[in-house]
Structures are given as structure tokens and as C-alpha cells.
Amino acid sequence: MEKIKIKDDYIKLGQALKLAGLVSSGIDAKFVVQDGQVKVNGEVDTRRGKKLVPGDTFEFDGTIVEVE
Structure with missing residues (x-):
């Protein structure tokens, strides 16, 4: 499982896909x-604007990413 770190309280799903x-x-x-x-x-x-917070995960094309 991959991980991305965010600086704010949340990140939108579309932004998270790009960051990862x-x-x-x-x-x-x-x-x-x-x-x-x-x-x-x-x-x-x-929903591309879905807000993800630390602890959430998202999956695309077989890759799972956790928001930290």
C-alpha cells in the first residue's frame, strides 16, 4: 500500500490521484x-471533489493509497 501525506485537514479525490x-x-x-x-x-x-482525510484509502488501477 502506498501512502501520501497531506498538509491540510483534507484533500480532494482528484488532487489525491494526481499527488499519488x-x-x-x-x-x-x-x-x-x-x-x-x-x-x-x-x-x-x-465525486471528484470527495474530501479525503487522514486514514482514508483510495484505489485506482490496482493501486491502493492511504492518506496520512
Whole structure:
């Protein structure tokens, strides 16, 4: 499991995907999230603006990332 550290109280899902290097741009993040390819805490979430807090996990393309 990979991990990303955040400085603020939360990070939006689209930003987290970019920070983890799973997508190259916000547009790519938008499409993979809208297409239902991303799971947040084990469940598909289609909201790019979903707020993730430390302890949350998200998964895309077989890679699981934990927010710290």
C-alpha cells in the first residue's frame, strides 16, 4: 500500500490521484472518477471533489493509497 501525506485537514479525490502519480492531470482524474474506476474506502465513488482525510484509502488501477 502506498501512502501520501497531506498538509491540510483534507484533500480532494482528484488532487489525491494526481499527488499519488496515478493520473497525469485533473482532466484524467475527472474521467476516471466519473467512469467509476476509483474506490474510496472500498466503495466506488464518482465525486471528484470527495474530501479525503487522514486514514482514508483510495484505489485506482490496482493501486491502493492511504492518506496520512
